[in-house]
Amino acid sequence: MSIDSPPAPAGPAADGLAAQALQRQFEETLAADHRIEPRDWMPDGYRKTLVRQIAQHAHSEIIGMQPEGDWLLSAPSLRRKAILLAKVQDEAGHGLYLYSAAETLGADRADLTDKLIEGRQKYSSIFSYPTRSYADVGVIGWLVDGAAICNQVPLCRSSYGPYARAMIRICKEESFHQRQGYELLLTMMRGTPEQQAMVQDAVDRWWWPSLMMFGPPDADSPNSAQSMAWGIKRHSNDELRQRYVDMTVPQAEFLGVTLPDPELSLDPATGRHRFGAIDWDEFRRVLAGGGPRSAERIARRRAARDDNAWVVEAATAYADKHASEPRS
Amino acid sequence: MHEETVYDALTAAHGDEARWAFGTGFDDPLAGVDTTIPEGVDPADLGGYCLMLGDDALVLSQRLTEWVTRAPELEEEVAMANIALDLLGQARLLLSRAGSAGVLGRSRERAGPGVPDEDALAYFRDAAEFRCSALVTAPDGDFAHALVRLLVASTWRLALAVRLRGSRDPVLAAIAAKAVPELTYHRDHAARWVLRLGDGTALSHRRAQDAADAVWPRTEGLFTATDVERRLAGAGVGVDPAELRDEVRDVLTRVLARAGLLLPPWPADAPPRGRAGEHGPELAPLLDRLQVVARAHPGGTW
Numbered sequence: 081m082s083i084d085s086p087p088a089p090a091g092p093a094a095d096g097l098a099a100q101a102l103q104r105q106f107e108e109t110l111a112a113d114h115r116i117e118p119r120d121w122m123p124d125g126y127r128k129t130l131v132r133q134i135a136q137h138a139h140s141e142i143i144g145m146q147p148e149g150d151w152l153l154s155a156p157s158l159r160r161k162a163i164l165l166a167k168v169q170d171e172a173g174h175g176l177y178l179y180s181a182a183e184t185l186g187a188d189r190a191d192l193t194d195k196l197i198e199g200r201q202k203y204s205s206i207f208s209y210p211t212r213s214y215a216d217v218g219v220i221g222w223l224v225d226g227a228a229i230c231n232q233v234p235l236c237r238s239s240y241g242p243y244a245r246a247m248i249r250i251c252k253e254e255s256f257h258q259r260q261g262y263e264l265l266l267t268m269m270r271g272t273p274e275q276q277a278m279v280q281d282a283v284d285r286w287w288w289p290s291l292m293m294f295g296p297p298d299a300d301s302p303n304s305a306q307s308m309a310w311g312i313k314r315h316s317n318d319e320l321r322q323r324y325v326d327m328t329v330p331q332a333e334f335l336g337v338t339l340p341d342p343e344l345s346l347d348p349a350t351g352r353h354r355f356g357a358i359d360w361d362e363f364r365r366v367l368a369g370g371g372p373r374s375a376e377r378i379a380r381r382r383a384a385r386d387d388n389a390w391v392v393e394a395a396t397a398y399a400d401k402h403a404s405e406p407r408s
Numbered sequence: 409m410h411e412e413t414v415y416d417a418l419t420a421a422h423g424d425e426a427r428w429a430f431g432t433g434f435d436d437p438l439a440g441v442d443t444t445i446p447e448g449v450d451p452a453d454l455g456g457y458c459l460m461l462g463d464d465a466l467v468l469s470q471r472l473t474e475w476v477t478r479a480p481e482l483e484e485e486v487a488m489a490n491i492a493l494d495l496l497g498q499a500r501l502l503l504s505r506a507g508s509a510g511v512l513g514r515s516r517e518r519a520g521p522g523v524p525d526e527d528a529l530a531y532f533r534d535a536a537e538f539r540c541s542a543l544v545t546a547p548d549g550d551f552a553h554a555l556v557r558l559l560v561a562s563t564w565r566l567a568l569a570v571r572l573r574g575s576r577d578p579v580l581a582a583i584a585a586k587a588v589p590e591l592t593y594h595r596d597h598a599a600r601w602v603l604r605l606g607d608g609t610a611l612s613h614r615r616a617q618d619a620a621d622a623v624w625p626r627t628e629g630l631f632t633a634t635d636v637e638r639r640l641a642g643a644g645v646g647v648d649p650a651e652l653r654d655e656v657r658d659v660l661t662r663v664l665a666r667a668g669l670l671l672p673p674w675p676a677d678a679p680p681r682g683r684a685g686e687h688g689p690e691l692a693p694l695l696d697r698l699q700v701v702a703r704a705h706p707g708g709t710w
Contacts, residue, residue: 156701169489388480394608
């Protein structure tokens, strides 16, 4: 499916002038901090960048159901099972909002899903890591959803209206999830020594990958400047990462766990934390599909699509047969 | 400003306030409800009855949860999780009621102190102590099996819940009143899919028919009362499942006819073996998966 802009209104000899006027109007809308809406004219690059970013975000929500979803059947209490089931359901809902936002730009959900499965579009590298114990469910809520909130709250002011509105709703639910995760960890830290060790082990495994969620350092992030000029992005990767570290350190202390970075320290001059070097080779390897669970995550999406294709075909055939009837 | 506060609030807003995160503070689902056993009712009967209905909900919820991350469409992920969550909620209330009626047996001792009744019953009984029906224990197979089974199970359970709203046990009556709108939606959702599969493509028709043929024999025990059900029906607390037979068969007959599916023969009524703890081999692995973490951490708090 094409995702190009509708053609600017063509008039005899006026094409160039009309295009300039549309471009100017677009820039004025951004400068006034107003929203671009689906029917507005927009540059092709803006549209393509948004589709890529929103699709990647939607894919992350859907793939992100799996690491925690692996514990749904074994949650250690019925209350925890209900909380986790509601959370995983929310993630499917977030994927739906986001695919809908991408569809307002002319993209198609099934086509985007195919691109994910074929490896032509990416999802957040964090979800390629395995969940090894129930403490991982809590740590994902605290650190992974926490990092996602830091990334996403500024997107509530994204220049594209449908994306910004989807993010407002998503951020509210994410902050529930983060609290639920942190509360699970607080509860486990009051439990047996074995449970406390599970929490520390999970923190050790998820801390560095959570720092990678903000993307490569600003110097290596070629698309960032344009995205910021377009109001698609509001803060740089490094700025958001720093904010996340500064917020998380006191939470780790309160919880009673150690963040696995010997270089982590407070700089008294700035009030901000210094931290050690991130392994960007690992990030690039995982993002390229070489993470410990990358193949499995995509295989499950592929199976859900292929094994159930007959169900979708049946629903389509039924809708065609009954198209003229009042809806039942 | 929203941007600054959502994350910062994490270490500030708890302490003694147990309800600061949604869903994390409600330890006793029956808190505040009068749980006195109605006069003239044997608590063991009431507890045993709640186990039957609670175990049906718990096991079917677990089967539906197996679909999460594997469903045909995102909308269906949401729907199946939602139905599983409703049933889990019903299971929690019913198991708590069973606990308050005093049928914990050795699960209490095995669970240890501090574990709520609902968890003692869900996590610390073995297969032979479960009272669920053969209808819910069977593995799903394909999507058609899952939805045909859900149709049958929700039709039966809705017919029961509608009647249980008038139970002399105020707790059962309240649980049933909450369940009726939920089960109405479950039945509707399943029926819509059975129509689409039955009247969709040749392949979906064949799979829906195979599913109906496989699920129908599992209804053989659904309409036979146990002694417990007979006594509780007499006391105005429970329902004799024989009373549900005509309504359930009528609804299912109409859905299958509209879907263009052949109605499989109704099995003859048989003893409800699941209610006596006799189950097929498929229940034990389901319970192993359910119980593995809770049992690996005796004394753990979650």
